[in-house]
Amino acid sequence: MESLRGVWLGKPGRAHVERPGHAGAGQSQVSGKGHRYGSCRREDPAAIRGSGGVFSQGRYRLPPELFTHLPPSAPGESGFTPLISEGGKGWAQCGPGQFTVDGGVATGHGGMGLWWYTNQSFTNFVLRGEWKQEQELADSGIFVRFPHPGKDPWVAVKQGHEMEIGDPAPQKPEEMTGSIYPFNPPAEAPVRPVGQWNDYELVAMGHNYSVRINGKVVNTWTDPKRRSASGHIGIQNYNDGKTVRHRKVRIKALPAGAPL
Incomplete structure (x- = not known):
């Protein structure tokens, strides 16, 4: 089971993942395109809050509690x-x-x-x-x-x-x-x-x-x-x-x- 401390979008096209004990680590390219969110770009100071997290200044941050316990996965293909x-x-x-x-x-x-x-x-x-x-x-x-x-x-x-x-x-x-x-x-x-x-x-x-x-x-x-x-x-x-x-x-x- 994987546990993540937080996931958010920073620079266009990149995602950042913090893992316990590795704050700020884990940067990965996303799809080769810059993400675009209309009025919710980095220069926009307004924050939009939803049930899943906060989108502010071009970043969408999911609250840490969502990643404390992920639903279980199923290793391999047995039983499918x-x-x-x-x-x-x-x-x-x-x-x-x-x-x-x-x-x-x-x-x-x-x-x-x-x-x-x-x-x-x-x-x-x-x-x-x-x-x-x-x-x-x-x-x-x-x-x-x-x-x-x-x-x-x-x-x-x-x-x-x-x-x-x-x-x-x-x-x-x-x-x-x-x-x-x-x-x-x-x-x-x-x-x-x-x-x-x-x-x-x-x-x-x-x-x-x-x-x-x-x-x-x-x-x-x-x-x-x-x-x-x-x-x-x-x-x-x-x-x-x-x-x-x-x-x-x-x-x-x-x-x-x-x-x-």
């Missing part, structure tokens, strides 16, 4: 169940657009819609997968813990939670890739160049969430409104004329009461 099979068996489209599956790769077309796993709902889990954007800013998302959506893809938005896939450097921090949208932005978005695969890990335990992108913890959050703690898994297809592909989506259930 693949969710995407050839032909998309066990999945259904809700709303506009569709997904096609070829060679284990699911590609979204049109939208805004929801491709969701109908075979089972999940409570506490580690969800892993990979995505690839074929164009800059191609939009998608990973939804968790939403009820049966019927014919309305907005059920996943309004009653579940989404890990955002799209822009590594948006004007609004909550729209950054790795955000638990729209509630808690990530500390950074360490994504690979367009056309390359990225891996993610989303852990849900009780009402606690963590997101890892390409092996880095970028987001932890506790849902203060305590939305449903169980539900379905889904993937968003978005009508921006761009393409996002998904593969190797797999899940491992965590036992109730697993230590945080």
